[in-house]
Amino acid sequence: MTDTLTPVLTDNWDADRAWTLASYEERGGYAALDKAFAMTPDDVITAVKDSGLRGRGGAGFPTGMKWGFIPQDNPRPKYLVVNADESEPGTCKDIPLMMASPHTLVEGVVVSSYAIRANTAFIYVRGEVLHVVRRLQRAVQEAYLAGHLGKNIHGSGYDLDLVVHAGAGAYICGEETALLEGLEGRRGQPRLRPPFPAVAGLYASPTVINNVESIASVPSIITNGAAWFAGMGTEKSNGFGIFSLSGHVTNPGQYEAPLGITLRQLLELAGGVREGHELKFWTPGGSSTPLLTPEHLDVPLDFESVGAAGSMLGTRALQIFDETTCVVRAVLRWTEFYKHESCGKCTPCREGTWWLAQTLARLERGQGDEGDLDLLLDQCDNILGRAFCALGDGATSPISSSIQYFRDEYLAHLTHGGCPFDPAASTAFAPAGASA
Amino acid sequence: MSLDEKTWAELREIADRYPEKRSGLLPMLHLVQSVEGRVTPEGIEACAEVLGISAAEVNGVATFYTMYKRKPVGDYHVGVCTNTLCAVMGGDLIFERLKEHLDVGNDETTADGSITLEHVECNAACDYAPVMMVNWEFMDNQTPESAVQVVDDLRAGREVHSTRGPRLCTWREAERVLAGFPDDRADEGPAAGPASLAGLAIAREQGWTAPKGESK
Known part of the structure; x- marks a missing residue:
């Protein structure tokens, strides 16, 4: 029986100076690189497919399958772009992750880029989070100096450059093709698909765009194995995720748990709805996911069950509103x-x-x-x-x-x-x- | 006012970070704001020249993104989140109080040029609602009184820290970091605020962990 909460991505957030390379390496950080480099890129893709990891940015598309869509016979460069434009109202998981442990993301970027055979990657972070940008810049600088980025990483012969790119205020740039427009220095307006970014994305080249939490989950999958990840969660919604409770709750915050946990369980952990009040309505995954009510307290928070309840799991942004709210x-x-x-x-x-x-x-x-x-x-x-x-x-x-x-x-x-x-x-x- | 040589060199440096130069435009406009205090016609012309595109194209981009300002911004940009969750938790009252206290409307700057007040959209800190941003640093769990105190301290030249640690810099200094020129202050403040650690603290108490992996 898996524990109620399963800290993986959040596990080092209480470590002393968790954002530094020294702290991250002390806990085994960047070991996933050597394990990945000992595998073929295709085997890394297979591992992520077998893990059942689905996109943590809201849509829930299988991550490994997305990587598999990159046409490796295309002679153009391949690119990995991390969507760190977290802006969906209620969503507040990627920002604390990058603040506390930017190296988790950087390590994920290296493994993921190796898998899709990209030699250049970007983190597109929203501009309105100054200290997060500082921490990302520092982490990338430290990773270069330590040989986790740059030429011949860990002696593998694999090269990767990583650029931190600050956006400038546009919710729409969380949409992956609008994000690419922003990254190309244009107005952030979505592109017609097809062609999908896997075929013609950044600079019309094959491109994978993944959410921060998706990429940050990859090192743990490589380290612990696909079966480990798939063993958590529900049948079709594997693994763990960060659930963000906000609003009229006694202890709002981040709760990392296997997919399929219910709001009733999470509220119990968070001390319940604020004292003297009762739940009126909530969002399961941000403002773009249809509202739910107290009758949905026992819906398992996985992609299928929330869908069957008439909403969407989205980004697990649980905004809680009590009866005082209009x-x-x-x-x-x-x-x-x-x-x-x-x-x-x-x-x-x-x-x-x-x-x-x-x-x-x-x-x-x-x-x-x-x-x-x-x-x-x-x-x-x-x-x-x-x-x-x-x-x-x-x-x-x-x-x-x-x-x-x-x-x-x-x-x-x-x-x-x-x-x-x-x-x-x-x-x-x-x-x-x-x-x- | 024309841009100095250093700024021109830095604009080119930004463009050179990317496989295709135009990708540098967003950070280049942040740099323009850090030097000029807003997006100026001179800054637009400079970006256009470095990238080999028209000023109209640069202008089209500069007008799309809300962080780019056409009017001079004060030393401190104060953004009050009034998206639904923060609004309900008190953001609306905070914004009203600050408008009254500073005698400015939305997107306006105080007469002394110190504070520009704006209501902002969700800034991804909902577990700290109601949230206010100063130069894009988090000011968590605000009340109308605490928000007034922050702006008063800033106007009086007192040192103010984000509730997550870092000392607040000026808006121009912040824009320079966003342009990709680090200020070497990543180590200020803790790794995480208390709400970020809420679940982890319970897991520690209960002895809950993720299952052991294959290699452990």
Whole structure:
């Protein structure tokens, strides 16, 4: 029986000066390189395939399969790009990982680049996290000096250069093809697929783009074996992941556990919903994943089960809201975010998010009428599946799910002539026992 | 104002980090901001010349990303997260209080040029909500009172530290790091804040670990 929490990626975060090479190496860091270099690149890909690792950035695509799509007979250079543009509302796992242990990511980059036969790799980190950028820059510098990067790494004959690239503020650059545009010095607008990045990505060359946590998981798989990783989690959602609890919970934070743990278990570990209050709604994996309610407390948090419950596992960003929170206010704010972050490339998203925000804002003020709920759902229907990328789809998730579960609360705004909640009661600094 | 030789050399140095020079544009614009205090027409022209593209193309990129500013930014850029979770946890009240206290609106700078206030989107620190960023350093678990204290201390020239350790530098100094010129301050502060360690602390207490691997 696997333990309830299984620290692997977070295991060294409490070590003294965990971000330094000395601390990382003392705990066996960079040993996965020698084990990987003793294998053929194809065998490394096979190991990652056999582990069952699926992308930790939200979509859950099998990582090893993605690597296998790189056409090795293509004469152009291959590239690995790490998506460190963590910006999905509620998602806060990659930033603390890179802050505490940037070398875990760098080691993963070396093994992964070796597997796909890339000699140049990039970490595209969002610009709004200065100290994380400092730690990444230092880690890369240290890794070069120690011979973990550069020419003839560990005497293997394998060469790799790694560049830390700071973005400049654009949620859309978390979308992998928009990220490539940003990395090529352009406006971050998604590209038409196909061709997929595996065939024509960065500089029209074969490119793998993986989330920070996916790449950081690779050294542990190489060190401990594919079966070790596959032995954790559920049948189709293998391994461990970092679950991020935030909001109205007694002890918010990062909890690393096998996939399939439930919110009920996690809340118990985190001391429950803040004292004197009860769970109202939550997101399983960021604001783009449809809202869930207390009836979903026992849904196993794996890709299949959360999907069957009508949402998505996403980035395991568990935003917890208690009964003091107005769901209409919450959803309007997310909608304003999508409107702001829409890149403007496609009409359904560019126009649709503006219409959504207008219709919602009117409802939130207690204006409009019940027919506006159908109008909202119709607008969602005109965006979902019709937008160029997943941003538009994500914008509809909080709206349609909140109308599904909280229709009466929307109507209460109309009968009340505005929001019936006291926004002060939901704050972290509200007096204990404050209620809406 | 024209850019000095050192800046020109550094712009070329950034472009040379990449297999194709244009990839340097985002960090190059960060460097322009670190020197000029904003993205200036001169900075745009310089990027265009180094990369061999038109000023219009550079301008198109500079206007897409929210971290690039066209108006002068103060010594300290204060960003209050008002995305849903932080807003609900108090971000809205913090932002309102700071607007009133500093007598500025969103994306405006105080008359003394010290503080630029802006509401920002989710900054990936939701377990420390409500969050405020100063020059893109974390100020975790804020209240309206603590936020006012931070800006007052900054305006009075007192040394202020991020709640995760590092001493706050100026906005221009921060932009230089983002351009890829390290300031050698990676060692300031702890590895992780308390919320980042919440699960690990429980695992330690309970003796929970991941299973043993094949080679252990």
